[in-house]
Amino acid sequence: MKKLFNNIYSWIDERVQISDLVKFMSKKYVPIHSHSIWYYFGGVSLFFFIIQVVTGILLTFYYKGSSEQAYESIKFIMSKVEFGWLIRSIHAWSANLFIFTIFIHMFSVFFERTYRKPRELTWVTGVLLFFLSLSFGFSGYLLPWNELAYFATKVGTDIVGVVPIIGEPLKLLLRGSEDVTGATLSRFFAFHVMLLPLIFSLILFIHLLLVQIQGMSEPVEEKVKGNMPFFPNFFLRDLILWLLVLNILAVLAVFFPSELGLKANPLAPAPAGIKPEWYFMFMFQSLKFLPSKILFIDGELLGILLFGSAGVLWLLVPFWDRKTARGQKNRLINYIGIFAIIFIIVMTILGWVL
Amino acid sequence: MNTTTQKKIPRKDFFKYIINISTSAFLILIVYPIVSFLKPPKQREVEVSDVKISNLDDFAIGDSKIVRFGNKPIIVIRKEKEQFIALSAACTHLDCTVQYKKDESIIWCACHNGKYDLTGRNISGPPPRPLDKFVATLKNNELIITKASS
Ligand code: FES
Numbered sequence: 001m002k003k004l005f006n007n008i009y010s011w012i013d014e015r016v017q018i019s020d021l022v023k024f025m026s027k028k029y030v031p032i033h034s035h036s037i038w039y040y041f042g043g044v045s046l047f048f049f050i051i052q053v054v055t056g057i058l059l060t061f062y063y064k065g066s067s068e069q070a071y072e073s074i075k076f077i078m079s080k081v082e083f084g085w086l087i088r089s090i091h092a093w094s095a096n097l098f099i100f101t102i103f104i105h106m107f108s109v110f111f112e113r114t115y116r117k118p119r120e121l122t123w124v125t126g127v128l129l130f131f132l133s134l135s136f137g138f139s140g141y142l143l144p145w146n147e148l149a150y151f152a153t154k155v156g157t158d159i160v161g162v163v164p165i166i167g168e169p170l171k172l173l174l175r176g177s178e179d180v181t182g183a184t185l186s187r188f189f190a191f192h193v194m195l196l197p198l199i200f201s202l203i204l205f206i207h208l209l210l211v212q213i214q215g216m217s218e219p220v221e222e223k224v225k226g227n228m229p230f231f232p233n234f235f236l237r238d239l240i241l242w243l244l245v246l247n248i249l250a251v252l253a254v255f256f257p258s259e260l261g262l263k264a265n266p267l268a269p270a271p272a273g274i275k276p277e278w279y280f281m282f283m284f285q286s287l288k289f290l291p292s293k294i295l296f297i298d299g300e301l302l303g304i305l306l307f308g309s310a311g312v313l314w315l316l317v318p319f320w321d322r323k324t325a326r327g328q329k330n331r332l333i334n335y336i337g338i339f340a341i342i343f344i345i346v347m348t349i350l351g352w353v354l
Numbered sequence: 355m356n357t358t359t360q361k362k363i364p365r366k367d368f369f370k371y372i373i374n375i376s377t378s379a380f381l382i383l384i385v386y387p388i389v390s391f392l393k394p395p396k397q398r399e400v401e402v403s404d405v406k407i408s409n410l411d412d413f414a415i416g417d418s419k420i421v422r423f424g425n426k427p428i429i430v431i432r433k434e435k436e437q438f439i440a441l442s443a444a445c446t447h448l449d450c451t452v453q454y455k456k457d458e459s460i461i462w463c464a465c466h467n468g469k470y471d472l473t474g475r476n477i478s479g480p481p482p483r484p485l486d487k488f489v490a491t492l493k494n495n496e497l498i499i500t501k502a503s504s
Binding site for chain 1: 392393394397420421422425427429443445448449450451452453463464465466480
């Protein structure tokens with residue numbers, strides 16, 4: 001057995017020199033310090049992405065992306081297909097945990113200032129992946145074609161239309177028709193299973209490549225106590241964590257299976273309790289608090305412009321945080337990060353209780 | 355004699371020029387069909403002038419119904435035996451479909467808690483404009499809904 005393995009290894013190595021890669025990996029170290037735990041969240045996010053790919057592919061075997069059949073096909077998956085309910089439930093839960101761990105990963109990187117030179121591009125690709133994950137969530141939410149999703153999508157795409165000049169064409173591009181219809185479902189299906197996965201994988205590849213080439217960043221303010229080889233020490237710990245996460249996921253998916261709700265009906269009034277997914281809640285809630293007119297500007301428009309510029313600033317942190325780049329302490333970054341977290345949490349809670 | 359006064363374009367620049375133009379033309383040739391493809395074709399709007407509700411016996415007093423007027427939903431409320439109210443059911447805020455709340459005698463939008471009175475006037479919440487009005491006329495035990503002449 002071992003001999004066979006060795007033979008295969010040397011056969012490949014003769015042709016593509018993978019021993020270089022192995023040598024490279026074994027020379028990679030993960031610094032040990034009191035904040036080391038944050039290093040794991042990127043890996044956990046990656047794990048959720050892998051789960052999404054696997055369960056997503058499985059779901060497409062039965063899912064039908066048309067307004068007449070989408071709801072029924074999911075009903076079929078949940079009631080007739082063996083373990084169909086489980087696969088769908090895992091896909092839904094893993095999507096939520098995926099975004100949750102990305103939030104943690106992103107904020108920890110932010111507070112540790114890991115984005116500073118030379119890792120600016122890692123940060124930028126990471127934030128892009130975050131935005132793409134949100135788009136994954138938004139497009140995937142409509143696919144069951146149920147009432148909640150229908151109205152959430154209506155409101156969500158209508159907000160896009162508020163933006164001057166590009167808003168209306170963009171809304172049409174998203175919806176595929178004047179209103180949210182079967183055409184919208186077809187488009188969202190295409191975004192969700194074709195376009196986004198393709199772009200995401202590409203950027204993810206670059207992101208991971210950068211992490212591998214540059215190695216783990218050492219914190220500015222913490223004392224590094226030592227190093228741990230990436231392979232196998234860190235890698236194995238990562239695996240154990242993945243196993244743990246998989247268990248949590250299974251428990252959630254089994255005991256809190258995702259529901260399907262009522263089929264979307266354009267002629268039914270919007271049901272009470274229309275809510276976006278939790279990761280959009282803070283934006284949704286803040287838009288609600290804005291009055292309909294602030295001076296001469298539409299309240300909603302102002303909100304969108306504010307969130308839009310906040311997103312751009314967030315994406316470009318490594319380029320305007322000059323102080324950290326010069327190796328000085330920048331307290332402002334802490335304040336911004338803490339403000340963002342408090343704002344998101346407070347708004348999210350308000351969205352649920354109000 | 356003309357040729358002597360004309361400025362000659364150096365050959366190198368000339369080629370650059372040609373290459374730039376053809377590259378742009380080539381790109382447009384690729385991008386234009388894709389953008390056009392993504393633009394959904396205009397579907398013929400069904401021109402409707404009226405809708406009828408014939409089964410008035412099923413329509414209890416104090417009830418409401420949502421009917422389709424072309425592509426638009428309309429909410430019809432039976433206030434009294436002979437009194438009907440017909441309004442656009444698309445909330446003027448972000449387009450959710452509204453509902454009649456009998457106990458409060460208002461029209462309510464669940465999406466962001468927008469409220470209208472029974473004439474369609476926006477009375478609270480985010481809706482910026484009143485609901486569009488329609489005319490409901492009773493004829494031979496049939497309700498005919500038409501656009502209000504503005
Ligand atoms: S869509 Fe009706 S209140 Fe917002």
